[in-house]
Amino acid sequence: MIIARTIDALKTAIKDRRDNGDKIGFVPTMGALHAGHLSLVALAKKNADCVVVSIFVNPTQFAPHEDFDSYPRTEETDANKLESAGVDILFLPTEDVLYPNGKDSDIKAGSTAQGLETTFRPHFFDGVVNVVNRLFNAVTPDIAVFGEKDFQQLSVIREMIETQNRDIKIIGAPIARDEHGLALSSRNAYLSADELMIARQLNVIIHEAAKTGDMDAARDKILAAGFDTVDYIEKRWNRVLAAAWLGKTRLIDNVAI
Ligand code: AMP
Numbered sequence: 001m002i003i004a005r006t007i008d009a010l011k012t013a014i015k016d017r018r019d020n021g022d023k024i025g026f027v028p029t030m031g032a033l034h035a036g037h038l039s040l041v042a043l044a045k046k047n048a049d050c051v052v053v054s055i056f057v058n059p060t061q062f063a064p065h066e067d068f069d070s071y072p073r074t075e076e077t078d079a080n081k082l083e084s085a086g087v088d089i090l091f092l093p094t095e096d097v098l099y100p101n102g103k104d105s106d107i108k109a110g111s112t113a114q115g116l117e118t119t120f121r122p123h124f125f126d127g128v129v130n131v132v133n134r135l136f137n138a139v140t141p142d143i144a145v146f147g148e149k150d151f152q153q154l155s156v157i158r159e160m161i162e163t164q165n166r167d168i169k170i171i172g173a174p175i176a177r178d179e180h181g182l183a184l185s186s187r188n189a190y191l192s193a194d195e196l197m198i199a200r201q202l203n204v205i206i207h208e209a210a211k212t213g214d215m216d217a218a219r220d221k222i223l224a225a226g227f228d229t230v231d232y233i234e235k236r237w238n239r240v241l242a243a244a245w246l247g248k249t250r251l252i253d254n255v256a257i
Contacts, residue, residue: 001083003090006097007138013089014052014139022049026141028132031055032072032186033081036176040145041085043173047143053082054091054135060103061127067248072189091139098134105130110159116152116241117252120231125156132157136168143169149176149183151241151254175253177203183253190249198226199246202253209233210240210257218242 004010014024025048027040033055044051055078062068075092082090095103109118109125117124136144146154158170176184181203182196191199202222209218219230222244231243231250241254 001079001087001090003079003092005092005094007093010052010089010091010138014050017050017088023143024048024139024141025051026135026139026144027051027053028135028144028146029053029055030057030071030186031078032074032189033078034176034184034186034188036147036149036173036184038081038085039176040147040173041082041087043171044143044145045086047145047169047171048141050088051086052089052091052139052141053087054093054139056091056093056098056131056135058098058127058131059095060099060105060130061124063121063123066121067187067190070190072186091135093138098131098138107133107160109156110163112152112155112159116232116234116236117243120243125153128153129156129160133160133164136166141168143171145171145173147173147175148254149185150252151237151239155237181207183251185251187249187251191246195226195246195249199249199251201225202227202242202244202251203255206233206240206242206253206255210255215240 002013004013025044027044029037057071059068105126107129109129113125146157154172161168180200182200205218205221215233219233222230227244227246229245233242238257239254243252
């Protein structure tokens with residue numbers, strides 16, 4: 001596995017593979033990798049000849065009061081996992097590499113960003129499209145894989161690609177869950193043992209809500225299960241999507257109706 005820390009090094013490594021006629025697949029991540037991320041890598045490998053993964057905890061998608069500083073950073077373990085998973089190129093940019101001229105947004109998220117996450121994290125999707133656009137410019141992938149875990153994000157990225165008329169195929173990966181149905185997330189590392197038991201109720205409740213259609217009852221159940229606040233539980237894109245706080249951890253999940 002080639003590790004590239006600059007855009008020049010990345011472009012050189014990718015050019016070699018392109019000259020070879022290889023199709024380039026890309027999986028952007030913020031690291032602290034789990035089986036969910038690795039399922040995206042597996043899907044990228046099925047759909048491309050050369051797989052590039054990036055790890056970058058993107059400051060522009062965090063508000064000042066959010067968990068940018070405490071977000072888990074496990075670069076060495078992550079690199080080992082990716083090498084074992086057969087990744088070809090690992091891109092590890094620093095802030096200077098991705099934002100050489102400052103962190104102001106040069107593009108805005110489209111209409112799919114409205115509501116849901118944006119109501120509670122107004123800065124979030126502008127930060128996401130800003131970084132993903134820069135990463136796409138650097139990697140120039142043929143395909144890119146994003147998880148359905150962040151379903152609104154997947155929709156925002158698809159919209160960005162359509163608006164820009166870019167020739168990148170966006171592939172959505174199913175949500176990887178633990179044996180109790182809890183959606184895997186790097187932020188699950190924040191949960192205490194007691195919180196983990198509560199967290200595992202979220203998927204059960206939203207599955208039920210997808211059957212009954214009663215979002216108010218589901219909100220009450222999430223709170224009764226021990227969550228502190230429910231940011232939202234809503235139907236959109238024929239799914240039930242929810243975000244709720246448990247102590248200092250914000251969990252999101254969604255299921256098909
Ligand atoms: P993150 O590192 O949290 O920014 O996530 C990087 C990519 O992995 C995003 O496309 C996420 O949607 C995806 N992802 C994270 N957790 C899961 C999961 N449990 N199942 C599927 N995809 C996931």
